[in-house]
Amino acid sequence: MARAVLSRLLQGTLVVLGVVAICFTLIRLAPGDPFFRALDEATVPAAQRDAQRAAFGYDRPIPEQFVRFVTNAARGELGWSHSRGEPVARALATTVPASALLIAVAALLAFGVGIPLGAWMGWHAERPAARWLDRGALLLLSVPDYVLALLAVMGPALAWRLFPVGGMRTEFGPTGAAGLLDVARHLALPALTLALPIGAVVARLQRAAMRTVRDADFVRTARATGASEARVARRHALRSALVPVLAYAGVHLATALGGVVVIERIFAWPGMGRLLYEGVLSRDYPLVAGGVLVAAVGAVVGTMLADLALRWADPRQRGFE
Amino acid sequence: MPRRLLAVLPILTLALATACGRTDGSAGGGTVIIATAADPEPLLPPTRTNVTGRLASELLFDPLVEIGPELNPFGDAGFVPRLAERWTWSADSLAITFTLDPDARWHDGTPVTARDVVTGLAVIRDPANGSAVAGDVTEIDSITAPDARTAVVYFSARSAEQFYAASLVYPLPAHLVDTIPSGALATSAYAQRPIGSGPYRLVAREPKVRLELAAVEDHYRGRPGPDRIALVVAPDPATGIAKVWAEEADVWDLLPPPEVAAAAAHPQVRLVRAAGWDYNFIAFNYRDPRDTARAHPILADRAMRRALTMGLDRTGLVRALFDSLARPLLGPFVRAQYTADTTIAALAFDTVAAGRLLDSLGWTGRDRAGIRLRGGRPLRLRALVPAPSANRVRASVVVQEQWRRLGVDLVIDKLEAQAFGAARDGGTFDVIFGGWGTTPSVRGLRSTWGSRARPGWGRQNSGQYADAAFDSLVAAGLAAPDPAATRRLIRAAYARVVDDAAAIWLYEPVPVSAVHGRFALPAWRPEAWWRTLPGWRLADGATPLPRDARPTAP
Numbered sequence: 001m002a003r004a005v006l007s008r009l010l011q012g013t014l015v016v017l018g019v020v021a022i023c024f025t026l027i028r029l030a031p032g033d034p035f036f037r038a039l040d041e042a043t044v045p046a047a048q049r050d051a052q053r054a055a056f057g058y059d060r061p062i063p064e065q066f067v068r069f070v071t072n073a074a075r076g077e078l079g080w081s082h083s084r085g086e087p088v089a090r091a092l093a094t095t096v097p098a099s100a101l102l103i104a105v106a107a108l109l110a111f112g113v114g115i116p117l118g119a120w121m122g123w124h125a126e127r128p129a130a131r132w133l134d135r136g137a138l139l140l141l142s143v144p145d146y147v148l149a150l151l152a153v154m155g156p157a158l159a160w161r162l163f164p165v166g167g168m169r170t171e172f173g174p175t176g177a178a179g180l181l182d183v184a185r186h187l188a189l190p191a192l193t194l195a196l197p198i199g200a201v202v203a204r205l206q207r208a209a210m211r212t213v214r215d216a217d218f219v220r221t222a223r224a225t226g227a228s229e230a231r232v233a234r235r236h237a238l239r240s241a242l243v244p245v246l247a248y249a250g251v252h253l254a255t256a257l258g259g260v261v262v263i264e265r266i267f268a269w270p271g272m273g274r275l276l277y278e279g280v281l282s283r284d285y286p287l288v289a290g291g292v293l294v295a296a297v298g299a300v301v302g303t304m305l306a307d308l309a310l311r312w313a314d315p316r317q318r319g320f321e
Numbered sequence: 322m323p324r325r326l327l328a329v330l331p332i333l334t335l336a337l338a339t340a341c342g343r344t345d346g347s348a349g350g351g352t353v354i355i356a357t358a359a360d361p362e363p364l365l366p367p368t369r370t371n372v373t374g375r376l377a378s379e380l381l382f383d384p385l386v387e388i389g390p391e392l393n394p395f396g397d398a399g400f401v402p403r404l405a406e407r408w409t410w411s412a413d414s415l416a417i418t419f420t421l422d423p424d425a426r427w428h429d430g431t432p433v434t435a436r437d438v439v440t441g442l443a444v445i446r447d448p449a450n451g452s453a454v455a456g457d458v459t460e461i462d463s464i465t466a467p468d469a470r471t472a473v474v475y476f477s478a479r480s481a482e483q484f485y486a487a488s489l490v491y492p493l494p495a496h497l498v499d500t501i502p503s504g505a506l507a508t509s510a511y512a513q514r515p516i517g518s519g520p521y522r523l524v525a526r527e528p529k530v531r532l533e534l535a536a537v538e539d540h541y542r543g544r545p546g547p548d549r550i551a552l553v554v555a556p557d558p559a560t561g562i563a564k565v566w567a568e569e570a571d572v573w574d575l576l577p578p579p580e581v582a583a584a585a586a587h588p589q590v591r592l593v594r595a596a597g598w599d600y601n602f603i604a605f606n607y608r609d610p611r612d613t614a615r616a617h618p619i620l621a622d623r624a625m626r627r628a629l630t631m632g633l634d635r636t637g638l639v640r641a642l643f644d645s646l647a648r649p650l651l652g653p654f655v656r657a658q659y660t661a662d663t664t665i666a667a668l669a670f671d672t673v674a675a676g677r678l679l680d681s682l683g684w685t686g687r688d689r690a691g692i693r694l695r696g697g698r699p700l701r702l703r704a705l706v707p708a709p710s711a712n713r714v715r716a717s718v719v720v721q722e723q724w725r726r727l728g729v730d731l732v733i734d735k736l737e738a739q740a741f742g743a744a745r746d747g748g749t750f751d752v753i754f755g756g757w758g759t760t761p762s763v764r765g766l767r768s769t770w771g772s773r774a775r776p777g778w779g780r781q782n783s784g785q786y787a788d789a790a791f792d793s794l795v796a797a798g799l800a801a802p803d804p805a806a807t808r809r810l811i812r813a814a815y816a817r818v819v820d821d822a823a824a825i826w827l828y829e830p831v832p833v834s835a836v837h838g839r840f841a842l843p844a845w846r847p848e849a850w851w852r853t854l855p856g857w858r859l860a861d862g863a864t865p866l867p868r869d870a871r872p873t874a875p
Contacts (some may be wrong), residue, residue, distance in 0.1 A: 030739070030740070031742075031743030032738075032739025032740060032742060032743050033739075033859055035451060035745055036739050038370055038371035038372070039707055039709060039756075040755075040756045040758055041370060041453065041711065041743070044451045044453055044455075045456075045780060048448045048451050048455075049451065051448050051449055052449065052451050080505075080508050081528075081531075083360075083508070084360075084528035085362065085364075085512060085513055086362065086513060086528055090691060091528065094527065122752075126691060138492065147591050150559065153559070153560060153563055154563070157563065157567065158563050163570055164561045165560060165564045165571060166561075167555075167564075168530075169531075171352075171531070171551050171569070171570075172393045172549065172551070193713065213470070242696055265556050265559055265561075266556070267560065268553075268554065268556065268560050270529070270530040275529070277527060281737065281739065301639070
C-alpha cells in the first residue's frame with residue numbers, strides 16, 4: 001500500500017512538473033505579453049516595453065525562466081501578477097477557496113442526488129417514471145453549460161428575482177450569519193448550473209451500472225438469503241455499481257477547474273477558473289504558471305482520492321497492486 | 322452691509338463654489354455601484370491601462386487643473402481649478418506658474434505641495450513605468466518647485482494646447498512615491514493601496530472583483546455627493562447589464578445596441594445618451610505584410626484604396642448594425658471635437674465607379690466565385706478583426722459581403738485581443754478593423770495617423786500611412802498660437818488624409834449609459850462621465866435602496 005502511494009506521488013510530481021512546463025512554455029510562445037494595454041489604448045514605445053520585459057526577466061531564455069520559476073516556487077514565491085497588481089500567492093489564496101466552495105457544493109449536489117436517483121432508475125428500469133427521468137437526464141446533458149448559465153441568469157435571477165444575478169456577496173450587504181446566508185444565495189445558481197449536467201451524467205452512469213448488477217449472481221445470492229429488496233439494492237448491488245461512478249468522480253475532480261471557467265465568468269464568481277482564464281487572456285505569465293501549478297496539484301490529489309475510493313468500493317482493485 | 326446683499330451672499334458663495342468645481346454633499350448621496358467588464362487596472366493616473374482604470378484613478382486623484390464642460394483644449398479659458406487654485410503665464414508664454422490650493426491634502430492628511438507636481442511628471446517620464454501619457458506631455462520641458470505652494474511648468478515651445486498638456490500631469494505624493502526605486506512602482510505597496518488627493522479615497526480592493534471608494538469628508542473642493550462608490554467587475558457584459566436591470570448595480574457604461582431596446586422593460590433605469598468620443602475605421606496597410614520594407618503590392622495604390630472605399634455602403638452598414646446608435650464617420654475625428662469638419666468631402670458610395678477603377682488597375686478577370694483576377698492572382702485581402710469587439714466583428718462580415726459583390730475577397734482573421742495587438746503591431750495584415758478613443762485634444766493625430774519618420778509620431782499608425790504634408794499640417798496646427806488657426810490647419814490635415822483614402826471611415830458610436838433613476842445627475846460629461854459623480858444626488862422623492870443608508874464613520 002505504502003509503495004503504491006509513494007509511486008503515485010512520484011508519478012503525480014512528474015505530471016505536475018510536465019503540465020506546468022508545457023503551459024509555462026506555451027503562454028510565452030503565444031503572441032502578446034503582460035504589458036499589452038487594453039484593445040484600443042495607446043501602446044507604449046517598443047523600447048519602453050522591452051525595458052519592462054527585461055525588468056521581470058522575460059527577455060531571458062524560456063528554460064532559464066522555468067528553472068527560476070521552479071526554484072522560487074519551491075520557496076513559496078510564485079511571483080507578481082501583472083494583470084491583478086498583487087502577488088500571485090495572494091491571488092490564489094483569495095480565489096482557490098471560492099472555486100473550492102463552488103466545486104464542492106456542486107459535486108455534493110450532483111453526486112448526492114445523481115447516485116440515489118440513478119440507482120433507483122436502474123433498479124426500477126422498467127417503470128415509466130425511470131424512463132422519463134432518464135430522458136430528462138439526457139436532455140440536461142445536451143444543453144451546453146453556458147446556455148444553462150445564461151438561462152439561469154435571465155430566468156430565476158433577472159425575471160423572477162429569486163436569486164442574485166452574479167457575484168459572491170451583495171454589495172454593502174449583511175455580515176455575520178446573515179452574510180453567510182447571502183453567500184449561499186449567491187452560490188445557489190452557479191452551483192446548480194454546474195451540478196445539473198454532472199448530476200445527469202452520474203445518474204445515467206449509476207443507472208446503467210445498477211441495471212447491470214441487478215441480475216448478477218451475487219445479487220441473486222443476496223436475495224436468496226431472504227434480505228429485503230431495498231437492503232439488497234443498498235447493501236449489495238449499489239456498492240458494486242458505484243465503481244464506474246467513482247471512476248467518473250476521479251475524472252471529474254481532475255477536470256473540475258476547467259468546468260467552472262464558464263460558470264464563474266457568467267455568474268461573476270471570483271474563483272480560480274476565471275482567474276486562470278483572464279490570466280491567459282492577459283498573458284499574465286506568473287499568474288498562469290502559479291495557477292496551473294495549483295490546479296495540477298489539485299487534479300493529481302483528486303485523482304488519488306478517487307483511486308482510494310475505488311479501492312474501497314471494489315476489492316478487485318486491491319488485487320492489482 | 323446692506324440686507325439685500327446679505328441675502329444673496331449664500332447664493333453667490335454657492336455659485337462661486339460651483340464655478341470652481343466644488344461640491345457640497347453634506348446631505349449624503351447614497352451609494353453608487355458601477356458594474357464594469359474590466360478591472361480598474363493600475364489605480365495611478367500615469368500608469369492606468371484602460372478606461373475603468375482612468376475612472377477609478379480620476380476619482381482617487383485630482384489634477385492641477387481640469388478641462389471644463391465646453392471641452393475646449395485651447396488656451397486656459399475653458400479650464401477649471403483643481404489642486405491649483407490659480408495660475409499665471411510668463412511673458413514669453415513658455416512657463417506657467419501654478420499656485421496650489423492651501424486646503425488640498427492627500428488622503429493621509431499631508432498637504433499637497435509643489436514637490437508632488439514634480440513627482441507626478443517624473444513618474445510619467447520614467448520609462449520603467451510604461452506610462453502612455455509620456456507621449457502627450459512632450460512639450461513640457463520640466464517642472465520646478467520654488468516653494469511648497471508654487472509649481473512652475475516650463476515648456477519647450479509655445480502651442481495652443483500647452484495648458485492642456487499641463488492638465489495631464491497628476492501630482493503624486495512625493496513623500497510616498499519618491500522612495501520607491503525606478504521600476505518598482507507597479508509592484509509597490511503604494512500602487513496597490515494608493516493615497517490620492519481626489520474626492521474619493523480607497524477603502525477596499527479585490528483585484529478583478531471589486532473596488533470600494535468612500536467620500537472624503539473634508540475634501541478641499543467640498544464633500545462629494547455619493548457616500549460610497551463601488552466598481553463591481555462582471556467579466557461577462559450580459560451579467561453586468563443584468564445586474565443593473567436587477568438593481569444590484571446602478572450604472573453600466575456603453576450599452577450594446579440590443580440592450581438599449583431591452584432597457585424599456587426596466588423603468589427604474591434611465592438611459593443617458595451622449596456625444597461619442599470613439600471612432601472606428603478600416604485602415605489600409607501601406608507596407609507589404611511579408612516584407613514591411615516594401616510598399617504594399619495592392620494597397621499602396623491610391624486608386625485601389627479609393628475603389629475599395631467607394632465600393633462600401635457605409636451609411637447602410639451603420640444603419641444595419643446600429644440603427645440610430647452610431648453615425649457614419651467623416652474622417653479621423655468625432656463630431657464632438659472642436660476641430661471637427663462636418664463639411665469635409667467624402668467619397669460617395671458608387672459601385673459602378675469603384676468597378677471601373679478596379680478595371681483600370683487591371684483587375685478585369687473573374688474566377689468562378691466572381692473574385693477579380695489580375696495576372697491569374699485573385700484580389701484577396703486579409704482583414705485583422707479583434708474578436709472582443711462584437712461591433713467590429715459584425716461590421717467585418719457586412720464589409721466582406723459588400724466587397725464580394727465588387728469582386729474583392731476579404732478573408733477575416735478574427736483574433737483575441739493580445740494576438741490582434743501583436744499582428745497589428747507587426748503589420749501582418751492587409752486591412753485592419755481599428756478603433757481609437759479620442760480626447761478634446763487633437764494631439765492624438767500625431768500617434769494615430771502621423772508618419773513614423775517623425776520622432777515620437779506614428780506609434781499607433783499600424784497601417785503606416787505616411788504623408789509629409791499631413792504631418793506638417795498637424796504639427797503647425799498644434800503649434801498655432803490661436804484656436805482659429807489650429808482649427809483651420811487641422812481641418813486641412815483631415816482633408817488630406819481623407820482625400821488620400823488612408824482608411825475607410827466607418828462609424829462613431831453614440832454611447833448610451835444605463836443609470837439608476839433614483840439619482841439626480843448634473844450635466845453629463847461625455848468624454849469622462851465619472852467626473853460628474855461627485856455631483857450626483859439622490860433625487861427628491863426617489864425611494865432609496867437599502868445600500869443607500871449612510872455608512873457609519875470608520
